[in-house]
Amino acid sequence: MNFEDKSWSREPKLMRQLWAVIKYELLWNIRKKKFLGVLIVAFAITTLNLTLPVILRRTYDMPIESNPNYIVSNSGIGGLMLFLFALVTVMNSISGEFESGTIVPLLTKPISRTLILIGKIAAAFITIFAAYLLLYTYMIVGGTIIYGPQNNLDLTPLCILGDLLSTFVWVSIILALGSLTKNTILTSVIAIMVFLAMNIGSSIISVFTESAWMLHYLPGNGAAGYIKVEGQPTAYAGSISTGTDNITKMIIQYYLHPSANVTYVKVELRGGSPQGGLSSLLKELYSEPLSLVLFRAISVAAAYIIALITLAWYIFKRAQILE
Amino acid sequence: MGPKPLDLAIETIDLTKRYGSLVAVNRLNLRVGKGTIHGFLGPNGAGKTTTIKILVGLLKPDGGRAIVLGEEVHGDNPRSRLKIGYMPELPKFPRHLKGWELLDIYGQMYGMPLQERRTRIKRLMELVGLKGRENDLIGEYSKGMQQRLGIAQALLSEPELVILDEPSLGLDPVGMVEVREIIREIAREGVTVFLSSHLLSEVEQVCTHISIIHRGVCLAEGPLKDIISKISGSAILEVEVAETPDKIVEAVKRLPFVSNIHVEGSRVIIETNANGDVRPQISRAIIEAGGTIIYMNLRMRSLEETFMRLIMKSR
Ligand SMILES: Nc1ncnc2c1ncn2[C@@H]1O[C@H](COP(=O)(O)OP(=O)(O)OP(=O)(O)O)[C@@H](O)[C@H]1O
Numbered sequence: 001m002n003f004e005d006k007s008w009s010r011e012p013k014l015m016r017q018l019w020a021v022i023k024y025e026l027l028w029n030i031r032k033k034k035f036l037g038v039l040i041v042a043f044a045i046t047t048l049n050l051t052l053p054v055i056l057r058r059t060y061d062m063p064i065e066s067n068p069n070y071i072v073s074n075s076g077i078g079g080l081m082l083f084l085f086a087l088v089t090v091m092n093s094i095s096g097e098f099e100s101g102t103i104v105p106l107l108t109k110p111i112s113r114t115l116i117l118i119g120k121i122a123a124a125f126i127t128i129f130a131a132y133l134l135l136y137t138y139m140i141v142g143g144t145i146i147y148g149p150q151n152n153l154d155l156t157p158l159c160i161l162g163d164l165l166s167t168f169v170w171v172s173i174i175l176a177l178g179s180l181t182k183n184t185i186l187t188s189v190i191a192i193m194v195f196l197a198m199n200i201g202s203s204i205i206s207v208f209t210e211s212a213w214m215l216h217y218l219p220g221n222g223a224a225g226y227i228k229v230e231g232q233p234t235a236y237a238g239s240i241s242t243g244t245d246n247i248t249k250m251i252i253q254y255y256l257h258p259s260a261n262v263t264y265v266k267v268e269l270r271g272g273s274p275q276g277g278l279s280s281l282l283k284e285l286y287s288e289p290l291s292l293v294l295f296r297a298i299s300v301a302a303a304y305i306i307a308l309i310t311l312a313w314y315i316f317k318r319a320q321i322l323e
Numbered sequence: 324m325g326p327k328p329l330d331l332a333i334e335t336i337d338l339t340k341r342y343g344s345l346v347a348v349n350r351l352n353l354r355v356g357k358g359t360i361h362g363f364l365g366p367n368g369a370g371k372t373t374t375i376k377i378l379v380g381l382l383k384p385d386g387g388r389a390i391v392l393g394e395e396v397h398g399d400n401p402r403s404r405l406k407i408g409y410m411p412e413l414p415k416f417p418r419h420l421k422g423w424e425l426l427d428i429y430g431q432m433y434g435m436p437l438q439e440r441r442t443r444i445k446r447l448m449e450l451v452g453l454k455g456r457e458n459d460l461i462g463e464y465s466k467g468m469q470q471r472l473g474i475a476q477a478l479l480s481e482p483e484l485v486i487l488d489e490p491s492l493g494l495d496p497v498g499m500v501e502v503r504e505i506i507r508e509i510a511r512e513g514v515t516v517f518l519s520s521h522l523l524s525e526v527e528q529v530c531t532h533i534s535i536i537h538r539g540v541c542l543a544e545g546p547l548k549d550i551i552s553k554i555s556g557s558a559i560l561e562v563e564v565a566e567t568p569d570k571i572v573e574a575v576k577r578l579p580f581v582s583n584i585h586v587e588g589s590r591v592i593i594e595t596n597a598n599g600d601v602r603p604q605i606s607r608a609i610i611e612a613g614g615t616i617i618y619m620n621l622r623m624r625s626l627e628e629t630f631m632r633l634i635m636k637s638r
Pocket residue numbers: 322323342345347365366367368369370371372373374412
């Protein structure tokens with residue numbers, strides 16, 4: 001060993017250090033069995049989505065019709081998958097280091113804790129981005145083979161971006177929990193409870209009460225509503241959920257019907273009308289432009305991400321390593 | 324006056340750390356000179372690991388200051404860790420990384436360029452005896468191999484100060500000897516080594532200076548030899564004379580500082596309670612009594628004895 005001629009500098013470059021953390025984290029992510037499991041499940045669901053109609057039509061000897069809108073109507077990774085991707089990617093990226101004690105050698109390297117956190121988040125972004133890129137490619141190729149050439153494929157980058165934004169709401173919730181509890185099991189259990197509460201709770205609130213407005217400000221599925229397009233004969237162009245999990249679906253609807261409105265409804269349990277029928281059971285609450293709904297969902301998602309990552313950073317920066 | 328502050332690798336001033344009501348480190352004043360191999364001793368729970376964790380920025384002190392390589396340790400200060408290599412007590416590394424991958428990533432964090440990392444990692448893996456296993460996942464390493472990897476990563480950046488928290492814990496006897504050799508080698512190249520250990524024989528063989536702490540308080544600090552003679556207060560002399568030993572026993576016994584004397588075979592064992600070196604007086608007495616000295620050895624008390632005395636006294 002020669003301690004005299006040290007050719008490298010004592011001033012490590014920040015970008016180089018950041019890349020080191022990203023590599024540290026990426027190598028972990030891609031070797032996580034849970035992550036690979038969720039990726040396989042996501043591919044299985046996409047496969048099912050692609051082929052089930054084909055199989056059903058075959059069984060009843062019906063021809064397979066080409067559908068240029070297959071991709072557009074199926075884009076947007078479902079809320080559960082978004083959550084699972086977030087969970088398996090970052091559930092132990094802070095708490096796991098504390099639990100296993102690997103945080104000790106890491107934090108004693110000449111790299112700031114802020115940079116470590118940024119690197120971990122960047123690695124989560126790259127990992128999930130790569131997974132979504134694979135999934136969308138698979139869906140587009142498969143959809144084109146089965147249902148013929150597809151419309152609006154230029155929306156794909158925006159769709160992936162929307163799904164990433166939705167996922168990162170959960171990523172930031174899980175990171176904040178991990179930083180707070182320093183316990184992976186506790187983090188996962190609380191995160192799953194929040195996810196279920198947001199999904200079950202939002203359905204109940206949205207369907208049975210008139211307080212759907214508050215769902216606009218919570219993560220997850222959000223309030224359910226109907227899209228009304230001006231001048232279109234049918235009252236409703238389709239149903240939509242407006243939470244942070246559904247940003248991609250809203251982006252597509254906004255692209256297809258830029259001037260549409262979203263009408264929130266609730267189910268009237270008592271008010272039986274003489275004519276009967278479903279529509280009479282629905283009470284329209286209020287309407288707002290789809291553009292506003294989309295803009296608000298994006299803002300709320302961004303606010304959650306910024307606030308929760310700041311919280312995770314604040315706690316992590318000050319954490320003492322007791323082991 | 325002691326050495327100038329510039330010559331210190333580690334200095335703590337009234338360093339204090341509490342866990343709830345327990346005072347783990349109590350107004351500790353450490354001074355570790357540059358270029359020394361400084362042993363940090365103390366019984367279990369004395370506060371060694373706690374002190375070290377403060378020095379490397381893992382814990383925040385409740386009082387006092389710590390200065391490492393001239394930089395005040397406070398908050399998250401990556402700069403102050405640039406020239407320090409640290410091996411934690413029972414280090415744990417990410418199980419999903421290969422040995423060389425981890426060292427390569429750590430090297431990048433130190434700002435080492437690729438070529439430098441390659442040659443350095445290769446040499447370190449050889450040095451710690453992990454050659455041939457660098458492509459295995461750390462999860463497949465044994466406890467001792469993780470310990471060896473811990474030593475390698477502490478030396479990775481060619482640090483000026485190496486802090487080792489019980490480096491021999493969990494190593495096989497060969498590993499312990501190798502660690503001692505590594506410590507001596509890096510010290511020869513001017514690196515300051517600060518190590519905590521329970522292996523007093525190891526400390527005695529390798530350290531130039533020691534600090535002994537107990538219940539968070541420093542009981543003794545300084546050059547190893549000084550501390551042993553100061554605490555034990557006495558030395559043992561072995562003398563062999565050409566004549567029958569009985570002849571000189573009577574003469575030596577009369578010296579005021581001799582506390583005990585007995586014959587072991589052909590040798591006379593003289594216990595003294597003097598503070599300085601009494602070999603001249605003893606040899607004069609023997610010669611005056613008509614003896615011929617053919618062998619004389621000043622046997623230091625062992626560190627173990629010193630350590631036990633010190634700890635017992637403060638119980
Ligand atoms: N995380 C913690 N929470 C509460 N008390 C702690 C914690 N870590 C250490 N202590 C206490 O602080 C004291 C000093 O512990 P420390 O680990 O520094 O001792 P040590 O000298 O390294 O001991 P050992 O030789 O066993 O490694 C002990 O009484 C211990 O119980």
